[in-house]
Amino acid sequence: MISPSLHPEAVKAVCVPRRRWAFGLTPRTIFLLGAGLLFVIPGFYEARFSYAMLIWDGLVLTAAFLDGLRLPRPSQLTGTRSWRSAPALGTATEIELTIENAGRVIVECRLTDDLPPALTREVADHRLRVFPRVPATLRYAVRASERGDWETGWLYVRYRSPLGLAERWARAPLSETVRVYPALRSTEEQQIFLARSRQIDLQLRQARQRGLGRDFESLRDYREGDDLRDVCWTATARRGALITRQYQSERSQPVWIVLDCGRLMRSRYVPPGGAESGQSKLDHACATAVALAQLALYSGDRVGLLAYGQNVQQRLLPGRGAAHLRQLIELLAQVRVETSEADHLRATAVLNRLQPRRSLILWVTDLAETAMRPEVIDGAVQLLRRHVLLFVAMAQPEVEAIAKVRPRNVDEMFRAAAAQEMTGRRERLLARLQEQGALTLDLHPEVLTPSVLNQYLTVKERGMV
Template sequence: MIYPTPRAVALVAAGFPVALLPALVHPRLWGLWLVAAALSAIAIGLDALLAPAPRGVSMEIDVPGQLPIGEAGAARVSIAGVRGARALEVLADLHADLAPQPVRGIQPGPDGRAELEIPLLARRRGRPTVDALWLRWQGPLGLAGRRRRVEVARAISVVPNLRPVRAAAFRYFGARELSAGVQVERFLGDGSEFEALVEYVPGLDPRAISWKASARHRELLCQEFRAERNHQVVLALDTGHLVAEPLEGVPRLDHAVSSALLLAYVSLRLGDRVGLYAFDRAARAWAEPQGGLGSFARLQTLSAQLAYSTEETNFTLGLAELSTRLRRRSLVVVFTEFVDTVTAELMIENLSRLARRQLVVFVSLRDPGLDAAALAAPHRVGDVYRSVVAADFVRERERVLARLRRMGIQCVDAAPGQVSAQLVNRYLDIKRREQIA
């Protein structure tokens, strides 16, 4: 398709009044504007003929097969056959789950080839597609433009982002320990599981003295304990409509999945057994708790398959179903979301029922924008209304969390960038204190 460029429109618009000036000198010179119009049309047509034909333009695109959510990737595009063109522009036609990209301009080389990268940023998990590429270029004079649509139809698998998991794992364990398989945190001195016999020195608990071992070795020996392993940790993920809402550009569910995978990795490294449960209106996924780092891949695959739901979460059915699947006391980490005290009543009731037999940790994501709106200095009347409403939501949120804490439920309520670290630290503290047994 051939179309006039803004330069051509400006040339015609500027030349038309100039061509009419001779008519002001003599009426018989009015036809000169026809000559000017014809010359403009000839210049535009000549520029269109000199521009590369769409049939001679070829394109190759390399789309990544997998993309972590929230991380930027790139599609590499190679274009050939645009020799002599100027102002080459490329626009990617992307699926709605990929962030839209602006038109990108590039100058072709002398050989008529051009290469560029189109950023790809996934907003949700799934298999979004790069549908097509629009190419637009101008002739040598910049008066006529041509365009071509190239079908792509390439799908990208958007998976949970494991980079924060790896980074935090190295931070908690260290590169040397990860490669050697050494257990870093053993919680020596805490817990109830026997670790070793050590020589008694002043300052040790006299109650830990082993009199039989001391008699055998004829020296005063003291028992050293460590935190018990082989506990059962269950990650319960709410997949209802509230957690499908975006927070900082990523759905809340995906923030929860990243935090859950990090906790799963740390728990498996420390010898516990980890399972996964997902629910909204009904149970959606279940993985029996298993130990060993080999089961981490199973949890990763299952969490990547969790779908975004538009259903209202049924806490009564979901948590009751989870209770029937747990045959021993476990640490149940519930990732969910609520709006206010009214909508949270059923959630609180069922969490309290679950906490009678299990140790429950409640995890929710705090919206930094809501806190900022509540504390923002008002400049207009609308700002006052907004601040008051935001402050009401913050207060109701604190009321719900306070009620849960009074029931013995441990709460982690933090911004997306802080929730993973706080959750792991809470788990380590629970394990050190032997609260699961």
């Protein structure tokens, strides 16, 4: 669940006329006017029935005019849009619309909320009855399909009295910028990994090794062979004897999340039986980044972010705390897929400059199908000289499916052979990278998050950083 502080702010505005002549007749009035044409038939035999038709239509129009005069002016209506939850991929977002009527007549409103296609694919009309001086509220849900910042439009209101002979058209300027965040795991799903993290932390506390690392553990008497740099001179002055500091292995480690935003992360993954258009590989990577950041911060680690394409898009130095997690989520919401190949070597150089000390790096990317060794492999080898690297390649389910199909003709045979060559080359590249010390995963997007969290906990349990 996203923190309420990330929810978009409520917007409230007084309605204005939709156009200069912002009123009209309702279908009910048109039907009653059409009913007057029934007098035409007897009018062929008796002329007075023709006058009856005119009198009928005049009465209907007069009633519609008086009904329209009773309606409140647009300036007497106030519209409000508020968000019950922050928009995020994969979850329904509830929006609350409120209309306040400062007039004297009950109005039947037909509301149309202008939202960007990233939040809803279909424009829906909502009906609401509003009593005088009593705010009326309705709620409806939307499901976001794209991350990032999106501009909402106006709220359009068509309202009439219960008599329903005339209606007015108004609109409320409720435009605002709404940020759609990456998908988040539910609390129940996250509890499993948090429980395992607590267990690992207890085991590490019981098995901590004194003398290693640079985290202060305790003071003791100086012994022959101790480093003079570890002498605590303030304690020595108080006790009149040499006192040295004793250290233990660091429990808090820097964890870097590196996201490839190049063209290979643009493809969308649609799970079997899923929606028409699924989320992109980068969307799945961002969701995994949020889940790992939550788990790592809970475990006491510091989390940093580097999202790159041709240039670095977003960068966040390792830190802790709820404010740091919020900043990371805000940056992930603004990450964009680029149409060109990402510059992996530049990202590697930037990361080595930002993190000179040993750390755990999660690198989520994909392997380009080229005759030469992909550049991302060269960058990964450079990181392995100093860091623990968890290299995650986003699998290609379509290619794997083609490779497993038994060909029935020559064309399918060539397609299957090409797919098998691609998957075999991919496996060899990851195997060679693993031989050089990297932790490698080749995963479908739908199992990316739980697999990465389990691998992170394994790294913590073994004390590999």
